[in-house]
Amino acid sequence: MSRPQVIDDEEHERVHDKVAAIDVAKDAGVVCTRTPHPSRPGTRRSTVWTVKARMNTIRALGRQLKRDGVEIVTLESTSDYWRIWFFVLEAAGLAVQLVNAAQARNLPSRPKTDKLDAQWLARLTEMGMLRASFVPPKAIRDLRDYARMRARLVQERTRCFQRLEKLLEGALVKLSAVASKLTTVSAQDMIKAMIAGQRDPRVLAALARTGMKAKHDELVQALDGMFDDHHGELAGLLLDQIAALDGKITQLSTRIGQVVAAVPAAWGINADGTTGPEAGTGPDAAVPPAVARLAEIPGVSENLARAIIAETGLDMGRFPTAGHLVSWAGLCPTARQSGTRTRAGKKGRGNTWLRASLGQAAIGAARTPTFLGERYHRIARRRGKAKAQVAVARSILVIIWHLLADPTARFTDLGYSYYQDHTDKDRKPRNHIRQIEALGYTITLTKAS
Numbered sequence: 001m002s003r004p005q006v007i008d009d010e011e012h013e014r015v016h017d018k019v020a021a022i023d024v025a026k027d028a029g030v031v032c033t034r035t036p037h038p039s040r041p042g043t044r045r046s047t048v049w050t051v052k053a054r055m056n057t058i059r060a061l062g063r064q065l066k067r068d069g070v071e072i073v074t075l076e077s078t079s080d081y082w083r084i085w086f087f088v089l090e091a092a093g094l095a096v097q098l099v100n101a102a103q104a105r106n107l108p109s110r111p112k113t114d115k116l117d118a119q120w121l122a123r124l125t126e127m128g129m130l131r132a133s134f135v136p137p138k139a140i141r142d143l144r145d146y147a148r149m150r151a152r153l154v155q156e157r158t159r160c161f162q163r164l165e166k167l168l169e170g171a172l173v174k175l176s177a178v179a180s181k182l183t184t185v186s187a188q189d190m191i192k193a194m195i196a197g198q199r200d201p202r203v204l205a206a207l208a209r210t211g212m213k214a215k216h217d218e219l220v221q222a223l224d225g226m227f228d229d230h231h232g233e234l235a236g237l238l239l240d241q242i243a244a245l246d247g248k249i250t251q252l253s254t255r256i257g258q259v260v261a262a263v264p265a266a267w268g269i270n271a272d273g274t275t276g277p278e279a280g281t282g283p284d285a286a287v288p289p290a291v292a293r294l295a296e297i298p299g300v301s302e303n304l305a306r307a308i309i310a311e312t313g314l315d316m317g318r319f320p321t322a323g324h325l326v327s328w329a330g331l332c333p334t335a336r337q338s339g340t341r342t343r344a345g346k347k348g349r350g351n352t353w354l355r356a357s358l359g360q361a362a363i364g365a366a367r368t369p370t371f372l373g374e375r376y377h378r379i380a381r382r383r384g385k386a387k388a389q390v391a392v393a394r395s396i397l398v399i400i401w402h403l404l405a406d407p408t409a410r411f412t413d414l415g416y417s418y419y420q421d422h423t424d425k426d427r428k429p430r431n432h433i434r435q436i437e438a439l440g441y442t443i444t445l446t447k448a449s
Contacts, residue, residue: 012097014128020065021074021121023114024081028052031061032118033070034126046122048115053084062092072097074125076104076117077133086135097125097132104130134328136313143259147310148353150252157245164191164238172225178218186212190223191239195232256306265314266290269407286408290314293403296411297396298372299365304357311354314404322401329354331394358393365392371414372396378419 023030028050037043051061065073072095075082082098090096104121124130136144161183165176173194179187189207198204205219212219260266261277268280269287280288294305312325319325326332330350336343366376372392379388403409415421429445436443 012131016071016126018070019072019122019125020070021118021125022085023118024078024085026081030114030118032122034122046119058088062089074121076101098135099130100133134318139263140313144310146252146256147307153245153249157242160238160242167234171227171231173227174222178215178222194227195236260306297399298368298370299361304361307357311351316401316405322398325401326394326397358396361396362389362392369416371418374416
């Protein structure tokens with residue numbers, strides 16, 4: 001018999017005496033409170049009613065719940081409908097927790113109504129069976145809105161370039177087969193010249209710059225298509241849209257930098273101990289700003305660092321270990337163990353915005369002669385590029401957790417040759433000798449001079 005293991009309840013597993021739960025929808029929410037029965041000791045009583053999702057009615061609900069002594073209010077994260085309930089009740093001084101719908105799902109084969117869902121949510125709350133989701137403070141929420149809007153605009157700009165490439169293919173112009181990207185200055189000049197009415201492929205190919213000049217003959221053949229005025233009009237509209245998106249992306253990038261600089265937790269510390277928005281930028285700084293510390297990681301640019309901070313926040317107290325943050329991001333599989341059998345669990349969905357930023361960082365790190373770059377290539381050789389990208393993204397997130405949990409910590413690269421330096425160089429010869437001896441041979445190795 002194994003030795004008994006004592007497991008203490010976590011903070012969120014506390015049993016509550018008076019609770020409330022709200023099954024939220026777009027126009028209204030069903031509220032259920034669970035309190036001790038006034039005349040039957042040892043039993044509980046539920047009270048259920050419907051409240052409109054309006055500021056004044058939710059404020060009144062907050063005052064009522066405060067008077068009733070409700071200890072905690074639970075909301076299910078349904079679309080964005082939970083926001084008005086969470087922020088207004090939180091402002092009323094109540095302890096509010098947002099929970100993932102997967103945790104609050106009712107038992108199979110049970111009837112499903114808003115009233116029953118609210119009652120079930122309240123029962124789970126009073127027994128401490130729900131883990132609260134991460135809701136960042138207002139400063140980080142504002143930063144997150146800006147960062148996600150910027151990401152959407154970057155995606156839209158990419159779609160515009162894809163439409164432009166499709167338009168050129170329809171005009172039988174194979175420019176994208178020669179130029180690495182349509183975003184290059186040479187490609188842009190050629191497209192603008194075609195829009196202006198130039199059709200001579202030799203004149204267009206002469207607009208090539210730098211390295212593309214060596215591809216002159218290929219460009220002449222690629223630009224010999226059937227580009228006419230209607231193609232030029234559509235291409236002009238797409239270039240105008242791309243230019244407008246570029247301006248908005250630049251505007252948002254500037255605004256994101258200002259919002260991050262306004263958060264005290266992101267400030268650095270000078271050598272003399274002073275802090276502020278501009279502190280920590282000197283070479284002798286005691287603590288660099290949070291963005292600068294994350295940008296030291298291979299593959300993480302300052303824009304990516306700000307996007308990551310917008311998702312994780314700066315307070316790692318919400319994530320007790322790096323593993324908790326990795327799990328929240330959806331970069332590790334769930335546990336599936338029963339008896340002697342352990343199966344590979346499915347990866348959770350996690351925070352898709354954070355995972356996208358980490359994926360970009362992993363691809364960037366793969367192109368560098370660093371420890372992370374070598375880690376990517378070692379895994380890619382054995383298990384493929386997709387798994388290597390996820391593994392390096394996880395490693396980057398673990399590094400980020402340590403840098404944000406301890407502001408004095410700095411990133412130090414282990415080096416591209418770390419694996420080679422820490423590999424047992426005698427193990428492979430021993431394995432080969434053992435295999436040869438198993439065949440009945442005797443072998444003696446002599447080291448080359």
